[in-house]
Amino acid sequence: MIWEELHSELDALQRAGLQRNRRTLELPCGPAARVDGRSLISFCSNDYLGLANDPALVEAACAGARAWGVGSGASHLVSGHLEAHAVLEQKLAAFTGFARALLFSTGYMANLGIVPALVGRGDAVFADRLNHASLIDAVQLTRADSQRYPHADLAALERLLAASSGRRKLILTDAVFSMDGDLAPLPGLLALAERFDAWLLVDDAHGFGVLGRQGRGSLAHFNLPAARRLIYMGTLGKAAGAAGAFVAADATVIEWLQQRARTYIFTTASSPLIACALAASLHLIGDGDARRGRLWQLVAQLREGLADTRWRLLPSPTAIQPVIIGDNHEALRIAGALYERGLWVPAIRPPTVPVGSARLRVSLTAAHSAEQVDRLLNALRELA
Numbered sequence: 328m329i330w331e332e333l334h335s336e337l338d339a340l341q342r343a344g345l346q347r348n349r350r351t352l353e354l355p356c357g358p359a360a361r362v363d364g365r366s367l368i369s370f371c372s373n374d375y376l377g378l379a380n381d382p383a384l385v386e387a388a389c390a391g392a393r394a395w396g397v398g399s400g401a402s403h404l405v406s407g408h409l410e411a412h413a414v415l416e417q418k419l420a421a422f423t424g425f426a427r428a429l430l431f432s433t434g435y436m437a438n439l440g441i442v443p444a445l446v447g448r449g450d451a452v453f454a455d456r457l458n459h460a461s462l463i464d465a466v467q468l469t470r471a472d473s474q475r476y477p478h479a480d481l482a483a484l485e486r487l488l489a490a491s492s493g494r495r496k497l498i499l500t501d502a503v504f505s506m507d508g509d510l511a512p513l514p515g516l517l518a519l520a521e522r523f524d525a526w527l528l529v530d531d532a533h534g535f536g537v538l539g540r541q542g543r544g545s546l547a548h549f550n551l552p553a554a555r556r557l558i559y560m561g562t563l564g565k566a567a568g569a570a571g572a573f574v575a576a577d578a579t580v581i582e583w584l585q586q587r588a589r590t591y592i593f594t595t596a597s598s599p600l601i602a603c604a605l606a607a608s609l610h611l612i613g614d615g616d617a618r619r620g621r622l623w624q625l626v627a628q629l630r631e632g633l634a635d636t637r638w639r640l641l642p643s644p645t646a647i648q649p650v651i652i653g654d655n656h657e658a659l660r661i662a663g664a665l666y667e668r669g670l671w672v673p674a675i676r677p678p679t680v681p682v683g684s685a686r687l688r689v690s691l692t693a694a695h696s697a698e699q700v701d702r703l704l705n706a707l708r709e710l711a
């Protein structure tokens with residue numbers, strides 16, 4: 328019975344152009360990819376600074392394994408919190424300007440842990456409509472009254488906050504929206520948080536390492552201080568090139584999360600070799616102006632190159648450059664045609680993005696060359 332049901336639902340996904348298939352990479356993460364023996368240029372990864380396979384990170388990971396072994400052996404609160412983790416947390420706090428930072432195994436787990444630790448029954452959550460799935464799922468775990476405001480709409484959020492009788496209030500937003508590449512109006516959000524005595528949780532998965540002075544992230548981009556009602560979440564598997572995530576905030580908030588975030592408490596601490604690689608990564612991020620400069624040059628090249636074509640780019644100032652297609656099958660068809668030309672660009676479809684807004688999500692990295700971006704431009708011009 329359950330098999331027949333699943334079978335017919337899988338068939339329905341296929342018919343709707345919504346089935347997702349994996350491709351197995353035969354090379355490490357980078358612009359040069361190989362799948363089934365075929366060479367491709369990949370525009371898929373979130374490895375914005377090209378650090379995932381950087382020799383310095385590889386060496387730090389190997390040295391970390393030699394010094395600390397591979398496994399941490401237990402959760403942080405039992406005996407899995409090794410010096411490598413402690414050092415990284417201190418570096419992350421210093422880098423972001425907050426009093427303390429707490430490591431999580433992934434960004435998904437960080438959000439799932441942070442949000443229900445901060446709010447519960449009787450409280451109120453206000454979330455941008457385009458927030459990442461992990462924030463949406465996190466709200467489901469809270470039992471708080473939750474409302475979604477139209478994307479980046481401060482006036483709508485203000486009305487919701489003014490009308491709320493929630494005990495504690497929490498505003499949730501991506502800093503850089505993962506499927507659109509635009510920035511949240513963080514100064515306005517923080518001003519509303521101050522005015523309505525709310526917390527503001529900023530998920531900077533796509534800004535950390537990329538935006539702001541020395542890659543310190545979206546808060547730095549807007550010159551926002553480490554305000555007490557700000558809770559900053561950054562992920563470490565994107566620009567930082569490894570894996571994991573952290574939350575940085577006021578010391579009391581971090582202490583509370585350490586006591587209450589279930590995805591922090593009830594999971595094995597991540598491998599210490601990852602923490603060692605990340606310490607090296609933070610160093611490269613801080614010194615990474617040349618990498619970021621290359622990235623912004625490529626972003627400008629792509630946007631200028633498509634300006635006089637029929638392809639509609641969203642107004643994104645970041646490494647995420649979506650080309651809106653609309654129809655699911657059409658998005659798949661164009662992604663397929665690019666793939667035939669040796670260019671790998673993911674077609675992003677619902678439920679990841681709203682129905683009718685299927686898109687090619689081009690993501691650029693500092694490791695791409697101008698020539699590789701030209702190849703993508705030429706192919707898109709041809710297909711237009």
Ligand SMILES: *Cc1c(COP(=O)(O)O)cnc(C)c1O
Nearest residue numbers: 433434435459461505532562564
């Ligand atoms: C990728 C992403 C996450 C999840 O982070 P992982 O470390 O990959 O689990 C959370 N929030 C946003 C906005 C993301 O883009």
